[in-house]
Amino acid sequence: MLQSIARRSLALLAATPFVALCLFMTATSAQAQDMPRTMIWTSYDLGASGHAEASAIADAFGREYGMRVRIQPSGSAIGRLQPILNERADIGFLGNEAFFATEGLFDFATPRFGPQDLRVLMGKVNSFGMAVAADTGIESVADVEGKRVAYPAANPSSSLKCDAMLAFAGLSRDDVEVVTFPTYAATMASLSENKADVTCTVTATGQMYELAESPRGIKWLDLDASDEAGWARLNDVAPLFKPVSEAQGAGLSEDNPAQLMAYRYPVLTVRSDMDDDTAYAVTKALDETYGMYKNATATAPRYAIKQAAVPPIDAPFHPGAVRYLKEIGVWNDDSEQWNEARLERLNALRAAWDEIVDQGEELDDDAFADLWSERREEALAELEAQ
Template identity: 55%
Template sequence: MTSTRLATGLLSTIFVVFSGVASAAELPNTMTWTAYDVGSQGHSEASAIADAFGRAYNTRVRIQPAGSAIGRLQPLLSGRADYAFLATESFFATEGLYDFSDRRWGPQDLRAIAGRPSTFGVPSAADANIHTLQDLQGKRVAYVAGNPSVNVKCDAILAFGGLTRDDVDAVMFPTHGAAMSSLVEGRADATCTTTTASQLYELEESSRGIRWVDIPADDEQGWSRMNQVAPVFQPFTETIGAGLSEDSPANMLAYRYPIIVTMADQDEEQVYQLIGALDESYDLYRDATAAIKRWSIEDAGVPPIDIPFHPGAVRYMQEKGLWDEDMQAWNDARLARLEALKNAWSSLLEEEANLNGDALAERWEERRQQVIDEL
């Protein structure tokens, strides 16, 4: 199966079968993965990796696409899928946020195997004279209605600068595209997004121009404030995207998308073999898409990431000499946070047996913040 066929989006379920080649890793004969919809970057990368596994290990992979976070996670939680290629919903699921604040959900016991770094920052109209995050105070910042994955990152970036959504003029737009276009249209001064949105290239060529707001890597207090909102980010100097180049880089943050996720009770040896296969077959898929090269294991297999790493993944990284004491401390702290939230959720459900819907979500957010503050 060629990379061109993988990108067509004509098939909703992909089976990958190739004759094997010599390899150290040992994978199951068949696996089922969930991913974003056909045509998404997450699905394209899952398909390319499945293609590589087919060629290297003679493994048959079924990819089950879904357009919602629940649709991607439910098969994993029910045991109908072995792994899921997720984004920020993996963090939401372990925190019991948004879709997962319903009584039947709450914090889920998920583990990461690896996740590709993807950059995210604050593009602004150059004529808005925004150079630092503090300069966003009082400015029009475009948000996307019903898109918590984007909006929580924007809130975290504001927290880095010592601000909240109340300190800016948060303008809500109905779609991601509308929010991105709002800068060139003069309806907003800044937004939060990845670097390659087509509307940003339009902004770069417009009379307003583009400037990426600096997120300094050495501001320890800023990173601490950001990680209180979501402990999933790390510094990154980006050179690819609108208004960016090797000669004109920008300091921003990296998060992980897609993330290969499994359940905490997944067999340790199987996870160990899977991450080994991901590493060993890298040269077979590294050129499949523009960003997939960032799956190199030294980048994808280490924290920070949205959820704790699985012991099988940690063991592999330790044996590769790519896991240090600071990484272990991060993983231990993330496990402690998840365990504390799971216990708090169970207690809340017992205390508030009749609470549901928005009322339960609001009460849970109060309890969640209390637990986090006490860690």
């Protein structure tokens, strides 16, 4: 009898690791089953941080879940977004074109596009600010009035951010001397070359480091987080920015941070009709593989889900992503309120677009854009009045 009990005990002990292994494999398989076997992603060109980060995430998904990802790089907003709209790509690692596309702005203000029904999974936090040479005597955004401000030609993303920061101090382009440069790089070099007094840029570029190390030095103009009226004016330009204390970049450190404006890049953007379970599984995978890709670039640690998956952002969050964020306690009532308002805004603009499409059939692109701009402003005013 004792021998029989001993044999049963040994058998149970031997089976225990197998049972644990089976449970682990079942849990892992459940995650893997919800993940697509293949996906196509779009991103900025080779060499861009967004492409490097997309590649690192794709590698993590391949190693962890066996997913095969093909990345299609493009140097244009349309090139990154069109494959998603045409259902030839699943996720776009986008810039502010995610916002422009949902708003029907710039390239998307033509009869071919209009406000697009997009959703997001998350977006890495980045900072953007107004930089001046330290010897100019410019101490605040309000002091920029009447000064030469560098704007890049044909770069609505950078120009929008610069407009927003001017609005923080109650200014607009009419209150400054706009100096247009052919490229974004040229706007950053304009301070060292004394061709402009102010430039709007990210903090960690070569041109900004060169200015910081020159005899002139560099100063970032603070956007005080406690200035509620200033931030309200800033977000009237585009409701996707929030305050950030930035310690990385030219002239900055943990002991000397600047109070700047946070935006998202890349914004992981999908169609609204992505299956909820797929959006849930991908968002979960982004969180669970974070340790595998967080060192891909200097700012990749900012993919941490508590930073990257909360509003504000360029478009409404996908319900599948929200489900996972609620599960892990990242999503709260403020997030829900923001998302509902953002959906309401998107739906109002899409309805306004439908009203004018037939009216504009005979118009050229410029005339149609003017018609849409007027109707868009009316729709937003009507929404604000509700």
